[in-house]
Amino acid sequence: MKFETRAIHVGEEPNLKPGGSGDVAHPIHLASTFARAKVDEPTGGYEYARTANPTRDALEKRLAALEDGQYAVAFASGLAAETSLILALVKAGGHIVAFDDLYGGTRRLFAQIFEPNYNITTTFVDARDPGNVAQAIQENTQLIWMETPTNPLLKLCDIQAIAGIAREHGIPMVVDNTFASPYFQNPLALGADLVLHSTTKYINGHSDSVGGAIITNNAAFYESLKFVQNAAGAILSPFDSFLILRGSKTLAVRMERHQHNAMTIARFLEQHPRVKQVLYPGLPSHPQHELAKTQMRGFGGMVSFELDGTLENAKRFVETVRYFALAESLGGVESLIELPAIMTHASVPPEVRRELGIADGLIRISVGIENVDDLLEDLENAFNKAF
Numbered sequence: 001m002k003f004e005t006r007a008i009h010v011g012e013e014p015n016l017k018p019g020g021s022g023d024v025a026h027p028i029h030l031a032s033t034f035a036r037a038k039v040d041e042p043t044g045g046y047e048y049a050r051t052a053n054p055t056r057d058a059l060e061k062r063l064a065a066l067e068d069g070q071y072a073v074a075f076a077s078g079l080a081a082e083t084s085l086i087l088a089l090v091k092a093g094g095h096i097v098a099f100d101d102l103y104g105g106t107r108r109l110f111a112q113i114f115e116p117n118y119n120i121t122t123t124f125v126d127a128r129d130p131g132n133v134a135q136a137i138q139e140n141t142q143l144i145w146m147e148t149p150t151n152p153l154l155k156l157c158d159i160q161a162i163a164g165i166a167r168e169h170g171i172p173m174v175v176d177n178t179f180a181s182p183y184f185q186n187p188l189a190l191g192a193d194l195v196l197h198s199t200t201k202y203i204n205g206h207s208d209s210v211g212g213a214i215i216t217n218n219a220a221f222y223e224s225l226k227f228v229q230n231a232a233g234a235i236l237s238p239f240d241s242f243l244i245l246r247g248s249k250t251l252a253v254r255m256e257r258h259q260h261n262a263m264t265i266a267r268f269l270e271q272h273p274r275v276k277q278v279l280y281p282g283l284p285s286h287p288q289h290e291l292a293k294t295q296m297r298g299f300g301g302m303v304s305f306e307l308d309g310t311l312e313n314a315k316r317f318v319e320t321v322r323y324f325a326l327a328e329s330l331g332g333v334e335s336l337i338e339l340p341a342i343m344t345h346a347s348v349p350p351e352v353r354r355e356l357g358i359a360d361g362l363i364r365i366s367v368g369i370e371n372v373d374d375l376l377e378d379l380e381n382a383f384n385k386a387f
């Protein structure tokens with residue numbers, strides 16, 4: 001089965017057995033507990049809905065199929081998936097090597113929860129050079145944590161090269177694949193042990209559900225994650241499972257349009273006199289465009305750019321646009337715009353922001369699937385009003 005077919009059919013095969021209702025769309029099972037006929041045998045294989053629920057099971061099958069993996073575990077949010085992953089794989093006193101341009105919330109989780117409370121330390125490295133990852137590995141390193149492309153600077157890391165280093169040291173490697181989506185990049189196929197998604201973003205794609213998931217081919221990791229899912233309880237609800245099942249069916253067609261619009265806008269911005277710099281892995285000017293071409297099948301819908309102006313100009317710009325909602329998050333059908341230094345990355349200390357290259361005038365857009373001519377007109381108008 002090809003990607004588009006898996007995205008529609010896996011997990012939602014109609015039940016045509018006698019007594020099966022044949023639903024083409026998977027029903028939302030709301031029961032918190034499931035009755036059994038005999039003490040020793042749960043009747044339909046279900047006992048209590050935290051442990052397993054038919055709607056979540058259907059979604060987990062779908063999510064595994066999207067990454068061409070064997071197992072998936074769904075959680076209440078991307079961050080719940082991250083927390084559960086650390087609980088499953090890292091012991092107190094352990095160490096993580098991570099990309100230095102991670103999602104802000106991931107950084108906060110490491111720095112403000114796991115380090116002070118459990119002495120799990122993290123070394124942040126510029127993973128654009130895989131040698132920096134190898135160099136940061138310590139005796140107590142228990143996890144390598146990558147994200148590519150990163151947020152908001154669209155930096156890439158070489159998944160295959162870093163997976164090789166991880167394997168050499170016997171350390172599991174996870175890739176947060178939220179930005180690329182499984183349609184454009186599959187880290188498991190490149191050697192990663194685990195893939196993490198905030199399904200809140202492209203996989204659901206409609207800005208109406210918060211969720212997260214981890215996909216793996218490793219049965220032991222899956223068992224640990226399933227145990228934590230039940231024992232720590234950060235589960236995805238049946239209704240969110242349904243929404244994500246529904247959203248994921250159109251992932252392929254949405255990603256094609258996201259990418260088409262993003263590419264068109266990136267080119268428009270690149271030739272604009274008021275723009276200092278455009279960051280989009282699909283542009284030949286992106287310093288890692290060649291790597292993007294080898295490990296991704298497409299470049300996604302996220303574009304960051306720096307205005308040739310002041311913070312005031314940038315603020316006016318993001319407040320002037322009509323179709324780009326001034327909001328955090330990404331990956332929905334509607335276009336969004338934000339100022340990382342003030343919004344999504346405000347929790348990153350200013351000196352770290354400067355070091356990473358998150359300038360005050362940096363604008364991040366999540367390009368939606370509206371008609372791109374309307375989006376271009378909207379941006380042109382914002383340039384005129386902002387300066």
Ligand SMILES: *Cc1c(COP(=O)(O)O)cnc(C)c1O
Pocket residue numbers: 077078079080103105106147151176178179198199200201210211212
């Ligand atoms: C949003 C996001 C997360 C966190 O996911 P939530 O669903 O908001 O908890 C993690 N990683 C990346 C790259 C994200 O964009």
